[in-house]
Amino acid sequence: MTILLIEAFYGGSHKQLMDLIKEEVEGCVLHCLPAKKWHWRARTAALYFMQAIPPNENYRVLFTSSVLNLAELAVLRPDLGKLKKILYFHENQLIYPVQKSQERDFQYGYNQILSCLVADTVVFNSAFNMESFLSSIKRFLKKIPDHRPKNLEELIRPKCRVLYFPITFPDISRFLPKHKLHSREVPVSKLVEGNHLSPSNKLENNFMEYNDPDYCQGSSNAEKTAVKPFKEPPVNPSLQGHVCEDTDHMILNPSNTLGTARDDKRPLHIVWPHRWLEAVHCGCYPLCPKSLVYPEIFPAEYLYSSPEQLSKKLQNFCLRPDLVRRHRFQGETARFSWAELRGEFRSLLAAETRERFLTDGAKSQTCSLRQNL
DSSP, X not given: OOEEEEEEEESHHHHHHHHHHHHHSTTEEEEEEESOOHHHHHHHHHHHHHHHSOOOTTOOEEEEETTSOHHHHHHHOHHHHTSEEEEEESSOTTSOOOSSOOGGGHHHHHHHHHHHHHOSEEEESSHHHHHHHHTTHHHHHTTSSSSOOOOHHHHHGGGEEEOOOOBOOOOOGGGSOGGGTTTOOOOOOOOOOSSSXXXXXXXXXXXXXXXXXXXXXXXXXXXXXXXXXXXXOOOOGGGTTOOOSOOGXXXXXXXXXXXXXXXXXXXXXXXXXXXXXXXXXXXXXXXXXXXXXXXXHSOGGGEESSHHHHHHHHHHHHHOTHHHHTOOOOSOOGGGBHHHHHHHHHHHTOOOOHHHHHHHHHHHHHHHHHHTO
């Protein structure tokens, strides 16, 4: 085992990515914490992993999400600090909207900056996520009363790259109308076998549940179907204690398209719309704001610039529903599939000779420091 995977918040897309890497990339060992108490995970996970991860001289690569304070762990465990350290950003705390700003919230963004400084490679799931983080560092650090550090963006940027969040698209071709099959070129991964449902199985099963003519026609039966509770899949005993608390993003529920009862608790902070891509894969028409990450993913015809423009588009679709029913997605989703991204992830996680890696890393850091003095 040469690759150490660490996830301080093992749920939702964080869990989805770690499980996929562990399954598809040879030589991985996963250490994680359940997806509970996010704020406490961000503050204290490093101390827990310091004790929970046994020493192993075979480790060459450490891959973790930005929830973990990598700087703390690298100091607490010098043996892990010597590894090739890869930090993956699902979201960034420098622009994450909060309902009520508090001084203690500064620590989360500060931790991510420290983690970037000690990481050897910093990976973002979208260009929007990367640029919004890097361009916000200077403004974020102005919150410090005095003696502020300088030029941190210049130190961090050379380490950064974009690697899209990989999606395992299921084969749902038998459920789609014929006119939508001709444009489907998304590589489909083999579904995971077992007693529990994988995210792909869950996506496919819920597609079947809602693939009902009455639902599409907007009858009274559709209203009953829309509020029908989902049946949770049985939990694999091996995952007890690490059950994902945010799995509804893999459930295809048409009633969730325009909103749910929990929307008021979810700030608008989309840095990677994998839920949208899953829906598009299932034949949905994407209609997105012309902001955040959406222009990076979807062609201009699927974007709106104002509430008025959105209203006009929706009115037009109501008057001419066939525009949506018969529409074939004009963008490309294949580039976001695991089948396309597998090679890049394996290259990223490839173990290097420790001595060479440490030497090159030290030279790079020294040059960066000299340039910023």
